[in-house]
Amino acid sequence: xxxxxxxxxxxxxxxxxxxxxxxxxxxxxxxxxxxxxxxxxxxxxxxxxxxxxxxxxxxxxxxxxxxxxxxxxxxxxxxxxxxxxxxxxxxxxxxxxxxxxxxxxxxxxxxxxxxxxxxxxxxxxxxxxxxxxxxxxxxxxxxxxxxxxxxxxxxxxxxxxxxxxxxxxxxxxxxxxxxxxxxxxxxxxxxxxxxxxxxxxxxxxxxxxxxxxxxxxxxxxxxxxxxxxxxxxxxxxxxxxxxxxxxxxxxxxxxxxxxxxxxxxxxxxxxxxxxxxxxxxxxxxxxxxxxxxxxxxxxxxxxxxxxxxxxxxxxxxxxxxxxxxxxxxxxxxxxxxxxxxxxxxxxxxxxxxxxxxxxxxxxxxxxxxxxxxxxxxxxxxxxxxxxxxxxxxxxxxxxxxxxxxxxxxxxxxxxxxxxxxxxxxxxxxxxxxxxxxxxxxxxxxxxxxxxxxxxxxxxxxxxxxxxxxxxxxxxxxxxxxxxxxxxxxxxxxxxxxxxxxxxxxxxxxxxxxxxxxxxxxxxxxxxxxxxxxxxxxxxxxxxxxxxxxxxxxxxxx
Numbered sequence: 001x002x003x004x005x006x007x008x009x010x011x012x013x014x015x016x017x018x019x020x021x022x023x024x025x026x027x028x029x030x031x032x033x034x035x036x037x038x039x040x041x042x043x044x045x046x047x048x049x050x051x052x053x054x055x056x057x058x059x060x061x062x063x064x065x066x067x068x069x070x071x072x073x074x075x076x077x078x079x080x081x082x083x084x085x086x087x088x089x090x091x092x093x094x095x096x097x098x099x100x101x102x103x104x105x106x107x108x109x110x111x112x113x114x115x116x117x118x119x120x121x122x123x124x125x126x127x128x129x130x131x132x133x134x135x136x137x138x139x140x141x142x143x144x145x146x147x148x149x150x151x152x153x154x155x156x157x158x159x160x161x162x163x164x165x166x167x168x169x170x171x172x173x174x175x176x177x178x179x180x181x182x183x184x185x186x187x188x189x190x191x192x193x194x195x196x197x198x199x200x201x202x203x204x205x206x207x208x209x210x211x212x213x214x215x216x217x218x219x220x221x222x223x224x225x226x227x228x229x230x231x232x233x234x235x236x237x238x239x240x241x242x243x244x245x246x247x248x249x250x251x252x253x254x255x256x257x258x259x260x261x262x263x264x265x266x267x268x269x270x271x272x273x274x275x276x277x278x279x280x281x282x283x284x285x286x287x288x289x290x291x292x293x294x295x296x297x298x299x300x301x302x303x304x305x306x307x308x309x310x311x312x313x314x315x316x317x318x319x320x321x322x323x324x325x326x327x328x329x330x331x332x333x334x335x336x337x338x339x340x341x342x343x344x345x346x347x348x349x350x351x352x353x354x355x356x357x358x359x360x361x362x363x364x365x366x367x368x369x370x371x372x373x374x375x376x377x378x379x380x381x382x383x384x385x386x387x388x389x390x391x392x393x394x395x396x397x398x399x400x401x402x403x404x405x406x407x408x409x410x411x412x413x414x415x416x417x418x419x420x421x422x423x424x425x426x427x428x429x430x431x432x433x434x435x436x437x438x439x440x441x442x443x444x445x446x447x448x449x450x451x452x453x454x455x456x457x458x459x460x461x462x463x464x465x466x467x468x469x470x471x472x473x474x475x476x477x478x479x480x481x482x483x484x485x486x487x488x489x490x491x492x493x494x495x496x497x498x499x500x501x502x503x504x505x506x507x508x509x510x511x512x513x514x515x516x517x518x519x520x521x522x523x524x525x526x527x528x529x530x531x532x533x534x535x536x537x538x539x540x541x542x543x544x545x546x547x548x549x550x551x552x553x554x555x556x557x
Contacts, residue, residue: 056094056159057129058544059085060472062483064500064518065116065134065538070530071099071109078115080134081526081535082160083518085474085544089481090502090516096159097526098134104162106151107139114138115151119540122191122200124225129155130542131229133202135186141169141179148185150204152230155542166230168204168223174232177206177221184208185221192261192270194295199225201299203272205256211239211249218255220274222300236300238293240276246307247279247291254278255291262331262340264365269295271369273342275326281309281319288325290344292370306370308344308363314372317361324348325361332401332410334435339365341439343412345396351379351389358395360414362440376440378414378433386447387419387431394418395431402471402480404505409435411509413482415466421449421459428465430484432510446510448484448503454512456501464488465501472541479505485536491519491529498535 062083069079079099083090100109109115118135125131134151141147149169153160169185170177179185188205195201204221211217219239223230241249249255258275265271274291281287289309293300310325311318319325328345335341344361351357359379363370379395380387389395398415405411414431421427432446449465451458459465468485475481481504489499499519503510519536521529 056084057155057157059476060474060544061085061130061542062090062470062472062474062500063119063121063132063540063542064536065119066498066520066527066533066535067114067117067537068532068534069099069116069527070533071101074109075111077109077111077113078117078136079527080116080119080132081520082132082542084159085472085476087475089475089504089514090518092522092524094159095524095526098153098160100151102162104165106165106167107149110140112138117538118187118189119538120189120191120202121540121542122202123155123543124152124200124202125154125227125229126199126225129157130544131155132160132542133189133191135189137184137187139169141185142171144179144181146182146184147179148183148187148206150186150189150202154229164229168230170221175221175223176232176235176237180210182208188256188259190259190261190272192272192295193225194222194270194272195224195297195299196269196295197225201225202230203259203261205259207254207257209239211241214249214251216252216254217249218253218257218276220256220259220272224299234299238274238300240291243302245291245302245305247289250280252278258327258329260329260331260342262342262365263295264292264331264340264342265294265367265369266339266365267295269297271295272300273329273331275329277324277327279309284319284321286322286324287319288323288327288346290326290329290342294369304369308370310361314375315361315363316372316375316377320350322348328396328399330399330401330412332412332435333365334362334401334410334412335364335437335439336409336435337365339367341365342370343399343401345399347394347397349379349396351381354389354391356392356394357389358393358397358416360396360399360412364439374439378440380416380431382442384442385431385445387416387429390420392418398466398469398485400469400471400482402482402505403435404432404471404480404482405434405507405509406479406505407435409437411435412440413469413471415469417464417467419449424459424461426462426464427459428463428467428486430466430469430482434509444509448510450501455503456512456515456517460490462488468536468539470539470541472543473505474502475504476544477505479507481505482510483539485539487534487536489519491521494521494529494531496532496534497521497529498533498537500536500539
């Protein structure tokens, strides 16, 4: 009770109170509320007060996937870097590097495992410390080539630890299903509290899972949290053609290619949105769909599930061959009405005659869940949006949501990694749309690229700035900050070493005033600078205790 009360106060502090005052009040409440009374049984020792806690659990931290990292002589075994937050933003102090050859980590590193290909942060055992799920989609699990696995590292007040780490794959540790060749279990991940019990749960994408004899139809497996962390007890496997799920399992649909969570109907249970970008709609090949499963006290359920595609149920636009609607997803409350909304990447969308310029479609939440009423379609060249729609820009390739200006409305960051900047091909940009009481708006939208508006570094061919995105409050000032992947960035003479650039939020939105560039080879950052590592291939936030709310919210990243 005291932890939930304190989290609520700290959340309010981002909008109304000075964070220091809120921290002091939290310390007082923890001391008072955790004192046992004669009428109640003694409780476990209270969690360390926020004012005295280490940096890792207090501030949001950034986890960076480096799946092409070589571990010794093991090519592309993969690694993950964790960079803690602090009062001044992300800091190298206390940063960690993880791979499967680190002491205590289950299993061993192998060539081409791609450890860190996907990431998701949450609190699976509800101890107040963030945990990290790491996708290893090319892991040979149980001797089965590229069946895939997920490694889970649990948090402490000093950061992630190998103590109690778990290795999950189908058929292991009580988990349902069978490990099969090239399933790529763990290619996508998302975290949410689907049954509202205060423990985060993990959704694992298996987009190349065969359903019966239907090749690569795809599935999603859900593991539920508990006091012991994630458990195989009560796990669920979801796919089209199951129970009352809308749609049929078809070859190469790749159900589970992208995942995100949010509370779309405001009932206190997180819901799961599943991208099925290669789904054929009628005779329209790879038009793409998004399936939504709603949470309940018993977890995710097929009751009221929805299938969304363009032109269906009042949704704007129409299906077109190869659009791949649903190849990126994120959720946020863009109009501040208490219902999460869903942003859907359609990065292969043609804008007029401009092939693969890309677009983002937004569905708004309600008491009935997501609805096509008032949906929006965003792309460059629209209204007052900065930039011009150009061939193969891939607007919407990556998405994340955060409140960058602290006004109580979530904002949307859109990766456009194929964007040419001047004559620099595929340098990449990021477009930011701000929320309002009417939803996302073009007013004050921003376009970011290296060397623009005071942002450090300069554009280079093929960098793909904006290839992955995530948002978190790394300095705990009440404004969300934006981490931007540049996986093909050259660091001096090291080709495609990769980097991550961070913009900090303010009352005016994102600003380049304190931007940072992170990569391996920097002083005190774990890991060596190597060619082709692609540092930043994927990103996620490990939520600090100052921002962890024990009610379902959007899962960032």
